[in-house]
Amino acid sequence: MSRYQFIEQVAPTEPVQVLCRVLHVSPAGYYQWLGRAARPTPSWEPAATAAFSRHAQRYGTRRLRAELRAEGHAVGRYALRSWLRRRGLRALSTRPQRPRTTVADPAAVVAENLLLGQPAPTAPNQVWVGAITYLPLVGGRWCYLATWRDTCSRRVVGWHFDHQIIK
Template identity: 80%
Template sequence: MSRYQFIQDCTELWPVQVLCQVLGVSCAGYYQWRGRAQPAPVPWQVAAQAAFLRHARRYGTRRLRAKLRAEGHAVGRYALRSWLYRHGLRALSTRPQRPRTTVADPAAVVAENRLLGQPAPTAPDRVWVGDITYLPLVGGRWCYLATWRDACSRRVVGWHLAAQMPTELVLLVLERALTLRQLAPGFIVHADRGSQYTSAACRARVAQAGAVPSFSRPGNPSDNAQAEAGWSTLKTELLPHGTAFASLEEARLEVAHYLDTYFNLDRRHSALS
């Protein structure tokens, strides 16, 4: 069942324009879809749609199941959870669910933190710091922004945005940065202990580039503070008032303009003031 089906089943309760706006689809697209032949909806899903909208996203799977069973629909929480996920619907939560971007591999071989006690670099391309952050998409989804940032100039020397955050995401960004910069052997590449950075593939590419690896100490997120600096500002300026990007493609366009045109070329960084 699609979001358009959800809208069609709830038009007696809410105007089509409001439903389209809430679910992030166009009215034209809905009416075009409605002109095609559609299979009959499952009764419990129709009831779930009505209850979910009637209670303005305040009902999660537990309350939805109780509501549906009171109406004679025998449906379990797993089926409800799957149905909500397929349609990008998420109930309100007092504790926002945010993805973890740093998941350490306890078996990985890592290097020491080579930045501890060292003065800040006074020239570009002596130290790069890497990090991954998440950005929200409509429907409770996420995308992941990986960057490498120069510790002296504070410029982002490489970035990419993807729907997942495998090791390949970090490697792609590192490859782009290495292609664009002329680096002397011995420069430091620093990151946290996330499995993407401590992976054999990432460590091998860092060694091939003639760089020296450096990692944050366990349980010390402040060791990678410079890489993480600016994420809250980026999210506030790109997504005011807790909004979300409509799609991954929109997120990439907005982030490209922000980082390549504004952040790197125009924005004054407080550390350099």
């Protein structure tokens, strides 16, 4: 709601001069706004609403603009952005947001696989392997699960669960 709309709503009970002074608006500007004709709804707005709904709220301003242009509506990205914001709409992300678990270091040396070429273990507790995975939580946060497994018995011999990876 704009200041002018607020003044128009409260004007029957309060003096316009006082409202304009409190809201830092000139009375002349308010009366000029009152005299203006209401803007007609642009022809592209119903088409944009239909396109946004049709694509399950996944289209942002660029794809919406391209689709509306293909339908013959002349509209810019920034007009679409303002239109989406006024209606409280936001395009949904199609890609899941995953945490970065490692920082790429070009100088890092990759550890060699010591199990390659070795015979398979014949008894439990000879060789353990480990893995780290991350699990999504409610609210967009993540937890990390590290597990150690015995390669012979294939049983989990240990695990650790935390909200951060500790070196």
